[in-house]
Amino acid sequence: MLAIATYGERILGQAAQPVQLFDEPLAALAEKMLETMKLAQGVGIAAPQVGQGIRLFIMASHPNDRYPDAPLMAPQVVINPQILKRSGKMLAGEEGCLSLPGERVQILRHESIEVRYQDLSGEWQQEWLQGFVARIFQHEYDHLEGLTLRERLE
Ligand SMILES: O=C(CSC(=O)[C@H](Cc1ccccc1)CC(F)(F)F)c1ccccc1
Numbered sequence: 001m002l003a004i005a006t007y008g009e010r011i012l013g014q015a016a017q018p019v020q021l022f023d024e025p026l027a028a029l030a031e032k033m034l035e036t037m038k039l040a041q042g043v044g045i046a047a048p049q050v051g052q053g054i055r056l057f058i059m060a061s062h063p064n065d066r067y068p069d070a071p072l073m074a075p076q077v078v079i080n081p082q083i084l085k086r087s088g089k090m091l092a093g094e095e096g097c098l099s100l101p102g103e104r105v106q107i108l109r110h111e112s113i114e115v116r117y118q119d120l121s122g123e124w125q126q127e128w129l130q131g132f133v134a135r136i137f138q139h140e141y142d143h144l145e146g147l148t149l150r151e152r153l154e
């Protein structure tokens with residue numbers, strides 16, 4: 001399990017750098033992040049949270065006590081993400097953060113977003129996300145921009 005940076009550590013406040021090399025070390029990092037996220041019982045985790053200032057995160061929605069109807073999805077490695085479109089409709093919802101242990105805050109997010117990103121093999125994916133999965137994507141994307149829930153308090 002990798003150490004998770006907590007609020008106040010410099011790396012959480014910095015913009016992360018684009019990933020250039022889709023090599024074995026990158027796959028190994030993603031594997032370790034997935035294990036860390038599962039042990040910490042999260043639905044996502046971003047590379048800066050484990051001390052790596054690169055534009056990579058994992059999202060892994062599953063039903064949880066706050067979002068019982070959240071879709072169960074296979075963990076997705078998201079690299080060099082772009083948000084192409086944002087719905088006008090916003091939704092407030094409860095979020096937590098592995099870097100802010102125990103905190104739960106109501107955050108406004110776009111209900112749906114069109115996104116584009118590379119997977120571990122460097123292939124570009126483009127899709128529409130909505131609801132809880134869109135929320136996770138926006139939360140993790142914030143981490144790559146050096147933003148946490150504290151900066152997002154509505
Ligand atoms: O599973 C968690 C724990 S916090 C979590 O999984 C963060 C991701 C997240 C939780 C809730 C909404 C959006 C993103 C992980 C982080 F901080 F590393 F990104 C959860 C917390 C509140 C509502 C629903 C679920």
Ligand SMILES: [Zn+2]
Nearest residue numbers: 096097098099
């Ligand atoms: Zn977070």
